[in-house]
Amino acid sequence: MSDRRVFVLGGGISKMAAERVDGNIRDWVTEAVMEAVADAGVEIADIDHATTSYFSDHFDKQLKMGAIFHDCIGMCPKPNVRVEGGGGTGGLAIRNAYAYIKAGLCDSMIIYGTENMGRHVPSDVAQQFIALASDTDWEVQVAGFYIAYYALMMLSHMEKYGTKEEQFALASVKNHRNAIYNEYAQSPMRITVDDVMNSPLITSPYKLLDNCLLSDGASCLIFATEEWAKTHSTSWYRKPRIEFVGTGCGSDYMRLADRPLPYPGITHFRAKKNASKQAYKMAGIKNPAKELDCFEVHDAYSGVELVSCEDLRLCGYGQSGPLYEEGYFDLGGELPINTSGGLIGMGHPVGATGINQGIEVLTQLREEAHPQRQVPLNNGQGGMDSHGGTGTFVAVNIFRRVD
Amino acid sequence: MAKGVSVFKDPEKTLYPKLPDVPDLKEGDRGLVRTKLHTFTADDPVGPKLHWDPIHRADQDPWKDFREIMRIEWKMEITYRHCLGKYSKFFIELENKKFYATECPKCGFVWAIPRPVCPDCLEITTWKELPGTGTLESYSISEFVPAFMKVELPYVLAMVKLDGADSLFTHQLRNWGTDRSKIKTGMPIKVAYTKEPVNHPLLSMWFEPA
Numbered sequence: 001m002s003d004r005r006v007f008v009l010g011g012g013i014s015k016m017a018a019e020r021v022d023g024n025i026r027d028w029v030t031e032a033v034m035e036a037v038a039d040a041g042v043e044i045a046d047i048d049h050a051t052t053s054y055f056s057d058h059f060d061k062q063l064k065m066g067a068i069f070h071d072c073i074g075m076c077p078k079p080n081v082r083v084e085g086g087g088g089t090g091g092l093a094i095r096n097a098y099a100y101i102k103a104g105l106c107d108s109m110i111i112y113g114t115e116n117m118g119r120h121v122p123s124d125v126a127q128q129f130i131a132l133a134s135d136t137d138w139e140v141q142v143a144g145f146y147i148a149y150y151a152l153m154m155l156s157h158m159e160k161y162g163t164k165e166e167q168f169a170l171a172s173v174k175n176h177r178n179a180i181y182n183e184y185a186q187s188p189m190r191i192t193v194d195d196v197m198n199s200p201l202i203t204s205p206y207k208l209l210d211n212c213l214l215s216d217g218a219s220c221l222i223f224a225t226e227e228w229a230k231t232h233s234t235s236w237y238r239k240p241r242i243e244f245v246g247t248g249c250g251s252d253y254m255r256l257a258d259r260p261l262p263y264p265g266i267t268h269f270r271a272k273k274n275a276s277k278q279a280y281k282m283a284g285i286k287n288p289a290k291e292l293d294c295f296e297v298h299d300a301y302s303g304v305e306l307v308s309c310e311d312l313r314l315c316g317y318g319q320s321g322p323l324y325e326e327g328y329f330d331l332g333g334e335l336p337i338n339t340s341g342g343l344i345g346m347g348h349p350v351g352a353t354g355i356n357q358g359i360e361v362l363t364q365l366r367e368e369a370h371p372q373r374q375v376p377l378n379n380g381q382g383g384m385d386s387h388g389g390t391g392t393f394v395a396v397n398i399f400r401r402v403d
Numbered sequence: 404m405a406k407g408v409s410v411f412k413d414p415e416k417t418l419y420p421k422l423p424d425v426p427d428l429k430e431g432d433r434g435l436v437r438t439k440l441h442t443f444t445a446d447d448p449v450g451p452k453l454h455w456d457p458i459h460r461a462d463q464d465p466w467k468d469f470r471e472i473m474r475i476e477w478k479m480e481i482t483y484r485h486c487l488g489k490y491s492k493f494f495i496e497l498e499n500k501k502f503y504a505t506e507c508p509k510c511g512f513v514w515a516i517p518r519p520v521c522p523d524c525l526e527i528t529t530w531k532e533l534p535g536t537g538t539l540e541s542y543s544i545s546e547f548v549p550a551f552m553k554v555e556l557p558y559v560l561a562m563v564k565l566d567g568a569d570s571l572f573t574h575q576l577r578n579w580g581t582d583r584s585k586i587k588t589g590m591p592i593k594v595a596y597t598k599e600p601v602n603h604p605l606l607s608m609w610f611e612p613a
């Protein structure tokens with residue numbers, strides 16, 4: 001590989017909400033880009049390349065939407081590629097930016113991610129679109145949809161390790177609480193484990209408050225080489241420097257039913273184990289639980305966060321439940337997870353989600369987060385994990401502060 | 404199980420930004436655009452209360468000239484002519500009340516959800532009839548399902564290890580009675596077949612307690 005180093009120069013978020021009636025998807029992307037450009041202290045005219053990150057053409061009844069975003073922000077006639085990997089789309093877009101810059105295809109890359117999941121379609125139709133991201137020949141036909149697949153996984157985790165519903169409810173409590181200190185978050189809430197347990201049952205063992213959100217919103221990150229940043233970014237000399245030091249990617253059988261037993265079986269995320277192994281190796285991380293200061297985990301459902309922590313080696317197999325009780329992953333705990341609020345508190349506009357995660361890590365490593373959610377920096381390293389399907393596609397990315 | 408939704412009514416706990424509640428225009432009030440639903444003024448969704456860092460957004464709304472919003476209605480209907488391809492024999496045989504899986508001639512793995520090609524070996528597989536019995540590996544009981552799926556609630560999505568297969572099969576568990584505590588992983592399961600016409604061939608079968 002080339003010895004080029006890749007840095008994150010800035011990020012921008014357009015408010016996450018259940019329904020952004022004040023504008024449409026192109027407006028949100030433009031807002032996020034305007035913030036990112038200001039944050040990075042760059043001119044859009046100087047940026048070499050773009051990556052478009054969105055998941056579904058259905059939600060906005062617009063195919064090849066990347067071309068519209070690209071021309072909304074004055075990037076024509078420069079190159080643009082689209083990345084798509086379900087819920088992992090944003091994480092993969094970040095990986096794409098790294099790969100393109102590292103390979104020398106460009107010196108700077110802007111990536112913008114978004115999804116229009118609000119009430120442009122009734123929520124039942126939105127559920128249908130999301131269900132279509134599982135196997136339509138074999139799963140959707142038998143009334144399979146994502147929360148039910150994750151419920152099957154969680155039940156097997158409970159049976160295997162004795163994990164309790166109250167333990168994964170703690171992830172929901174934590175993420176809604178962390179969101180209170182994030183002005184862009186969709187669902188800041190002060191709730192208790194009892195509130196989660198008493199919210200309506202959706203699919204056992206998952207209740208309403210265990211779920212992530214259907215969101216409208218957009219976000220944007222800007223990456224570049226050191227040489228490019230020195231001549232084009234005013235924030236290079238003003239802000240802490242954040243380097244992109246590790247990326248990994250993994251996959252698994254689309255259908256849970258096909259995954260090999262005993263590992264991962266229907267209990268674990270093999271793709272996540274594989275992706276994180278690559279990313280840690282690349283970043284020179286031997287003990288992720290000790291060497292990372294914060295981690296954004298793909299908490300599509302509260303239990304998913306617990307299982308993810310195990311496969312990301314942030315704790316041992318079967319240990320996540322007791323650690324959530326201890327507050328190990330809370331703000332102020334050993335390894336704060338989803339300081340942004342995660343998908344449950346911040347929101348889950350699919351194509352933007354992974355980019356939101358990257359922005360949160362950037363914000364934390366620069367120590368620019370709200371004081372109530374800022375983590376103390378010991379190693380100056382943070383990670384993010386983004387997945388599509390039931391952990392079918394996974395991207396894990398690691399950032400490091402290097403000043 | 405579900406006691407109530409008090410958490411959504413407690414303003415201390417819920418800080419969702421308020422969404423404007425704009426009623427649809429009556430047909431006579433739509434002006435020259437027949438599909439016009441609303442025209443209204445939208446607020447800044449960030450809202451002054453959630454601001455902690457005024458650097459990001461000034462108090463003054465920079466978008467104030469762009470807050471007049473119109474929404475329209477746009478209907479689309481799509482019907483697919485969907486091919487079931489090399490999996491078709493599985494679906495055809497369900498009408499004969501037979502459950503077929505595929506076996507890899509190289510590694511011997513039996514794929515319960517059939518595959519014309521074994522993904523581990525890239526070998527073309529052969530069809531193998533299974534007895535249609537097995538054990539429950541995992542399940543979830545749903546109180547909610549997207550309406551397009553048209554199943555009665557509550558329904559059970561089951562993952563079953565069929566006898567003679569090496570991978571699992573996902574389908575609904577039906578006729579389990581009314582006592583959900585009777586559903587247990589490890590319980591014996593059998594494949595049942597429909598007598599009534601169905602809309603998708605996969606619905607010609609389901610699982611039942613054996």
Ligand SMILES: [Zn+2]
Nearest residue numbers: 507510521524
């Ligand atoms: Zn084989």
